[in-house]
Amino acid sequence: MAITTYTELQTAVDNWLARTDLSGRSPEFIALAEARMNRELETRSQEKRTTATLTADDAYVSLPTDVRRIRHVRLNTNPKTVLKFLSPEAIDAEYPSDGTGKPRVYSVIGTEIYFRPTPDSGYVAEIDYIGDIDALDGDTATNNILSRHPDAYLHGALTEAFIYLMDDQRAGQHDALFNRAVAAIMADEDRAKYGGSLTVRSPYGETV
Secondary structure: OOOOOHHHHHHHHHHHHOOHHHOOOHHHHHHHHHHHHHHHOOOHHHEEEEEEEOOOOOOEEEOOOOOOEEEEEEEOOOOOEEOEEOOHHHHHHHOOOOOEEOOOEEEEEOOEEEEEOEEOOOOEEEEEEEOOOOOOOOOOOOOHHHHHOHHHHHHHHHHHHHHHOOOHHHHHHHHHHHHHHHHHHHHHHHHHHHOOOOOOEOOOOOEO
8 A cells, every 4th residue: 555644654554563452553653753763864854944033142042943953054144144153162262252243153052052242233043954854643644754755654663663562573673674764865865965975964063
């Protein structure tokens, strides 16, 4: 059967498990697989953009709740001001005083972006970032990962199911298939973005 929607995915998981005592548990296994994919995947469908208005004399602004990795931060000035990522320690070393001005650099501290110099006005920042996969539920029947890579969802969910059943052998089999699917997805993404060249990414900043 085709696996293109959340309902079809639940049915497929139930069919592969072939156990009546797990009726209704497939959404839990799918959600756990999805959480794992959020940690391991960086795909074009997860690329998002948001804006944030900075406050004068406040060096911090809250991040979107689904941020996994920041790719790019710029101010909507004329011309645009591209901000450089530095570690908090490097920022404090470069900007030891509490002066204000147009921000030039940023870092990430907890759930906030830290700007220096501290803004002297209400600049608007554009933030490009990698976010969560669009979660499957009753309102979201499909997403890019399910439509293009249903095997990742299926084997990820089955891995969680057999972990729940304490069946290490089958959990390991499906985990290997899940890992293979994830590796193929990331290879496909790298070919699409970078023409197959290798890249090294910093945790929060630009590709280096």
